[in-house]
Amino acid sequence: xxxxxxxxxxxxxxxxxxxxxxxxxxxxxxxxxxxxxxxxxxxxxxxxxxxxxxxxxxxxxxxxxxxxxxxxxxxxxxxxxxxxxxxxxxxxxxxxxxxxxxxxxxxxxxxxxxxxxxxxxxxxxxxxxxxxxxxxxxxxxxxxxxxxxxxxxxxxxxxxxxxxxxxxxxxxxxxxxxxxxxxxxxxxxxxxxxxxxxxxxxxxxxxxxxxxxxxxxxxxxxxxxxxxxxxxxxxxxxxxxxxxxxxxxxxxxxxxxxxxxxxxxxxxxxxxxxxxxxxxxxxxxxxxxxxxxxxxxxxxxxxxxxxxxxxxxxxxxxxxxxxxxxxxxxxxxxxxxxxxxxxxxxxxxxxxxxxxxxxxxxxxxxxxxxxxxxxxxxxxxxxxxxxxxxxxxxxxxxxxxxxxxxxxxxxxxxxxxxxxxxxxxxxxxxxxxxxxxxxxxxxxxxxxxxxxxxxxxxxxxxxxxxxxxxxxxxxxxxxxxxxxxxxxxxxxxxxxxxxxxxxxxxxxxxxxxxxxxxxxxxxxxxxxxxxxxxxxxxxxxxxxxxxxxxxxxxxxxxxxxxxxxxxxxxxxxxxxxxxxxxxxxxxxxxxxxxxxxxxxxxxxxxxxxxxxxxxxxxxxx
Amino acid sequence: xxxxxxxxxxxxxxxxxxxxxxxxxxxxxxxxxxxxxxxxxxxxxxxxxxxxxxxxxxxxxxxxxxxxxxxxxxxxxxxxxxxxxxxxxxxxxxxxxxxxxxxxxxxxxxxxxxxxxxxxxxxxxxxxxxxxxxxxxxxxxxxxxxxxxxxxxxxxxxxxxxxxxxxxxxxxxx
Numbered sequence: 012x013x014x015x016x017x018x019x020x021x022x023x024x025x026x027x028x029x030x031x032x033x034x035x036x037x038x039x040x041x042x043x044x045x046x047x048x049x050x051x052x053x054x055x056x057x058x059x060x061x062x063x064x065x066x067x068x069x070x071x072x073x074x075x076x077x078x079x080x081x082x083x084x085x086x087x088x089x090x091x092x093x094x095x096x097x098x099x100x101x102x103x104x105x106x107x108x109x110x111x112x113x114x115x116x117x118x119x120x121x122x123x124x125x126x127x128x129x130x131x132x133x134x135x136x137x138x139x140x141x142x143x144x145x146x147x148x149x150x151x152x153x154x155x156x157x158x159x160x161x162x163x164x165x166x167x168x169x170x171x172x173x174x175x176x177x178x179x180x181x182x183x184x185x186x187x188x189x190x191x192x193x194x195x196x197x198x199x200x201x202x203x204x205x206x207x208x209x210x211x212x213x214x215x216x217x218x219x220x221x222x223x224x225x226x227x228x229x230x231x232x233x234x235x236x237x238x239x240x241x242x243x244x245x246x247x248x249x250x251x252x253x254x255x256x257x258x259x260x261x262x263x264x265x266x267x268x269x270x271x272x273x274x275x276x277x278x279x280x281x282x283x284x285x286x287x288x289x290x291x292x293x294x295x296x297x298x299x300x301x302x303x304x305x306x307x308x309x310x311x312x313x314x315x316x317x318x319x320x321x322x323x324x325x326x327x328x329x330x331x332x333x334x335x336x337x338x339x340x341x342x343x344x345x346x347x348x349x350x351x352x353x354x355x356x357x358x359x360x361x362x363x364x365x366x367x368x369x370x371x372x373x374x375x376x377x378x379x380x381x382x383x384x385x386x387x388x389x390x391x392x393x394x395x396x397x398x399x400x401x402x403x404x405x406x407x408x409x410x411x412x413x414x415x416x417x418x419x420x421x422x423x424x425x426x427x428x429x430x431x432x433x434x435x436x437x438x439x440x441x442x443x444x445x446x447x448x449x450x451x452x453x454x455x456x457x458x459x460x461x462x463x464x465x466x467x468x469x470x471x472x473x474x475x476x477x478x479x480x481x482x483x484x485x486x487x488x489x490x491x492x493x494x495x496x497x498x499x500x501x502x503x504x505x506x507x508x509x510x511x512x513x514x515x516x517x518x519x520x521x522x523x524x525x526x527x528x529x530x531x532x533x534x535x536x537x538x539x540x541x542x543x544x545x546x547x548x549x550x551x552x553x554x555x556x557x558x559x560x561x562x563x564x565x566x567x568x569x570x571x572x573x574x575x576x577x578x579x580x581x582x583x584x585x586x587x588x589x590x591x592x593x594x595x596x597x598x599x600x601x602x603x604x605x606x607x608x609x610x611x612x613x614x615x616x617x618x619x620x621x622x623x624x625x626x627x628x629x630x631x632x
Numbered sequence: 633x634x635x636x637x638x639x640x641x642x643x644x645x646x647x648x649x650x651x652x653x654x655x656x657x658x659x660x661x662x663x664x665x666x667x668x669x670x671x672x673x674x675x676x677x678x679x680x681x682x683x684x685x686x687x688x689x690x691x692x693x694x695x696x697x698x699x700x701x702x703x704x705x706x707x708x709x710x711x712x713x714x715x716x717x718x719x720x721x722x723x724x725x726x727x728x729x730x731x732x733x734x735x736x737x738x739x740x741x742x743x744x745x746x747x748x749x750x751x752x753x754x755x756x757x758x759x760x761x762x763x764x765x766x767x768x769x770x771x772x773x774x775x776x777x778x779x780x781x782x783x784x785x786x787x788x789x790x791x792x793x794x795x796x797x798x799x800x801x802x803x804x805x806x
Contacts, residue, residue: 100752267751282754283762285677551659551699577698579674582666 027059027226028192031117032234040067040225043211045149047157049204053232055116056197058207060171061226063191064219066210068129068146068167070154071104071112071203077159079106081113083125083166093176094125098238098253099270099279103200104168112203117196119241119250122188124172128164130212138214146208157204170195172210172217186216196236240271245369256303257395257463261471265481272484273366275304280483287579290489292480293449294580297401299470300482302448302455303463307390308371310353310361314383319353319361321526322377324509326519330355333418335429335444338517339509340370345531346505347512348373350497352446354431362390366499377527394442395460399470400453402629403477408454411436411473412443428631437469448487450494450623452632492576492587494630495545495621501556501573502543502587508535511589513543513620541570541589545622546603546615548584553577554603560588561602561612569594572603578623585622586615649731651704651780653789654711658722661699667718669693673701679753679763683779686714690781694763702727704780729774730795732788732802736760736777739786739802743775746801760784768801 024039035054040046045068050056058067073079085105087093095102095115103111129150135143151161171189176182209225212218230236239252253271263269266281278301280286292298310319319327325338332355340348351365363370374387399408409423414434420426423443431444439462447453458466471479488498495513497503503512510518510532518532548554554575559568570590578585586603594601595617602612619625656664665673669684673693676682681694692704699722705711715724734742744756749766755775758764763776774789790798 100750280677282752283680283757283759285680287675287677288680289677291675551661551663553698577662582663582671582674 024226026061028194030228030230031055031057031196031236032230034228035231036229038207038227040207040209040227042209042222042224043144043149045146045153045206045208046227047153047204047206048227048229050199050202050229051232052199052201054199055230055232055234055236056113056199056205057117057194057228057230058170058197059192059194059226059228060120060187060189061191062223063189063193064171064187064221065189065223065225066172066187066208066212066217067170067225068150068165068172068208068210069170069197070129070150070165070167070206071199072157072159072205073106073110073112073201073203077157077204079108079110079112081105081168082107083168085109087125094123096121096271097240098276100268102238104197111200113197113199115195116198116236117194117239117241119252120171120187120189120193120195121240121242122171122173123195124169124174124184126174126176126182127169127172127184129167129169129208130210130217131164133163135214140214143214144211146210149208149211150206153206167208169210184215184217186219193241198232198236238276242274244367245372247372248368251368256301257458257460258301258303258397258467261464261467262301262481266483268483270484273304274368277301277304278481278483280485281481284480286483286485286489289480289482289486290579292478293401293451293482293486293490295402297399297403297407297474297477297479298449298482298486299467299474299479300398300400300487301395302398303391303395304366305364305391305396306366306368306370307394307457308363308365308374309388309390310363310374310385311357311359311388312383312385313359314378314381314385315359315361318374318378318381318383318385318387319363320523321381322374323353323363324514324518324526325353326523327353327355327361328523332357333430333432335431335446337429337446337514339503339512339514340365340373341509341526341528341532342505343528343531345508345510345528345535347503347507347509348505349499350503350514352429352444354444393459394457395463396455396457397463397466397470398447398449398453398455400447400449400451400482401479402452402632403479404451404453407470407473407477407479408436408443411469412441414443428627436466439466439469441466447630448494448496449490449630450496450621450627451490451629453630488574489576489578492574492585493578493580493621493623495543495587495619495623495625498574502589507589508532508539510535510539511541511543515539538592540591542592542595543573543587543589543620544595545618545620546572546586546588546601547581547618547622548575548586548603549614549616551577551584552605552611552613553584554586554605556586559604559608560590560594560615561604561608562594563600563602563614569601580623587620588615590617649733650707652707652709652711653727653729653731654703654705654724655701655727656703656711656715656722656724657697657700658720659699660720661701661722664715664718664720664722665693665695665701667720668714679765681761681763681776681778683761686711692778692780694776694778704778706781727789728792729789730792732790732795732799734786734788734802736784736786739788740777742802743786743788747773747775758786768798771798773798
């Protein structure tokens with residue numbers, strides 16, 4: 012049913028999510044139809060997939076004669092990515108005149124199409140369905156009233172349409188990822204005429220073979236909707252919307268260059284600094300970064316140790332209270348579910364800090380399956396964390412921190428690598444851990460979110476004497492690649508063993524009895540299919556990851572690059588790679604295939620995984 | 633809101649620029665910059681600059697991208713000749729922009745009034761040795777708060793065809 016702009020809704024809609032604010036207008040687009048509607052600058056458009064798996068194509072026109080149309084090609088070009096994303100600097104859809112027309116503010120599906128036309132009559136005709144309705148023809152009909160000339164195919168933004176462009180150039184499509192109630196929220200940047208469809212395609216899987224209705228709501232600018240991206244990481248977990256950490260408001264006052272990372276808004280870099288300056292602050296002085304995206308789980312109870320011994324790669328039997336250990340959660344075939352750190356807080360109390368919400372689910376599931384008296388409680392909402400890293404970090408912190416009574420150490424100088432204490436910093440209760448993700452001397456400070464801003468302010472203020480800089484993710488990535496530190500999805504996954512990822516040392520095959528993955532790891536230990544190495548590349552070209560690695564003058568591959576960067580401190584192009592063990596000896600010269608792998612091959616010498624300070628002397632200092 | 637105070641700007645047209653600007657870029661751009669100037673160049677992020685010297689002549693080098701640089705040199709220095717001995721894979725050419733030279737304090741104040749930039753950049757403050765790509769009435773400029781040779785100043789760079797409109801924007805009463 013088409014409801015014209017200004018008409019009140021015919022009935023309350025109970026089949027869609029609750030409104031996000033005061034609804035100024037709402038439209039129900041019947042299956043296989045389209046509507047046109049006007050919005051004013053600043054207003055929000057919420058496009059809701061009511062039943063799931065339903066595509067909704069979108070057009071927008073600015074100008075008094077509707078002459079300035081939204082253009083996906085301009086948008087892709089200006090953004091350097093296939094689709095805008097909420098938040099950050101890549102959230103606009105642009106017109107042919109390169110003006111932003113709409114901004115993506117919220118998106119709970121995060122899988123749309125910007126390459127294809129809205130479906131056309133010709134598509135159905137070629138498939139043997141002459142006369143089949145199409146989004147393009149439906150748009151032609153509703154836009155005719157506004158004097159807009161018909162087109163055989165409209166270059167629309169196709170929300171919820173699941174397409175992907177392969178490296179070979181092929182564009183594939185399949186059933187939409189959207190679930191019932193998934194939505195996209197756009198904000199108009201100027202007065203617009205918009206058109207939205209409920210796609211009529213029932214001849215392939217795009218709409219799950221069954222076209223359904225779409226619901227559109229318009230909110231006023233006063234709704235002030237915050238940017239969020241919805242992510243689904245497990246069937247057992249609800250949709251997770253991007254959140255601020257306790258430090259994000261402070262960070263936003265310094266930079267707008269933020270991106271979504273693991274469910275949090277994180278800074279990429281800071282204006283007038285740039286990642287090089289932030290990087291050098293880290294390596295030479297001190298830098299401050301927000302790592303609250305790490306997930307925390309309290310593991311406690313009489314069987315807490317048994318649970319962690321069964322699931323975690325390290326032997327924790329001799330872990331003291333106040334000590335922590337880096338390792339990984341393992342699956343039965345020896346793959347890495349996640350890497351993380353276990354902190355021993357008390358006799359039967361531990362904290363696991365990793366990257367994924369699913370880590371807690373896994374620990375709970377194992378505890379239940381084994382019938383162990385151990386509880387696993389997510390505590391990420393109680394602990395946000397900053398990392399203060401760099402050679403001056405200890406000196407900076409020493410003057411600020413009072414360590415609580417009861418710990419073996421009374422001075423920060425005595426806090427050694429992978430030890431932690433609790434204390435106060437300007438009367439703010441914190442847990443201080445001598446750990447980091449940079450290859451430098453450094454500390455991680457865990458704080459209750461309510462006192463996060465005060466902690467940030469105190470460190471930034473004290474840091475002025477040391478020329479401290481806040482550090483974004485771009486600089487952090489350079490530092491962690493230099494230090495040979497792993498990133499999920501790059502260096503490890505649940506298909507990659509710790510022996511392949513370069514942390515075989517963390518698997519306690521000798522000192523621990525049976526644990527998950529042990530049988531597989533015993534076999535993988537002797538000859539993993541690949542092993543992690545560092546590569547020093549000849550020349551100054553930088554690899555981005557994914558490039559193949561070859562023996563010199565051979566056609567066949569021996570591995571691939573997982574991460575690459577230019578190392579300022581080494582003044583070299585470097586990479587982390589995983590290569591067949593036969594080619595992993597330090598000093599071996601291999602070739603990294605750039606471009607198509609044939610046009611240019613760059614000699615690269617195998618080195619340690621940690622090309623910067625391989626003995627970790629700086630972190631241990 | 634109170635009206636912005638008029639800013640007196642004595643702008644210099646491009647032909648009065650008292651230095652010569654050179655651009656160089658390529659896969660070896662950073663290494664070339666390090667070899668020509670110093671390792672300090674590797675500490676620069678894009679849109680940051682520093683004062684350096686080239687064969688005893690004063691110079692200011694601005695990093696534009698990972699391997700892209702702009703250099704201000706005295707007019708009598710042949711930058712191409714300095715590059716010749718280096719086995720580097722870079723191109724070099726005179727910077728083709730038109731330029732306005734403005735006194736730093738007044739220019740920065742006026743810049744903040746007439747120009748807009750993308751959210752990732754900031755025009756106010758624009759510290760010394762920082763540059764920002766911006767627009768004035770839709771016209772693209774690069775605002776570079778530079779030191780030349782020993783004094784801070786604001787250099788506004790734009791396409792030659794746009795120099796008059798950009799100059800007018802700075803000269804008109806706020």
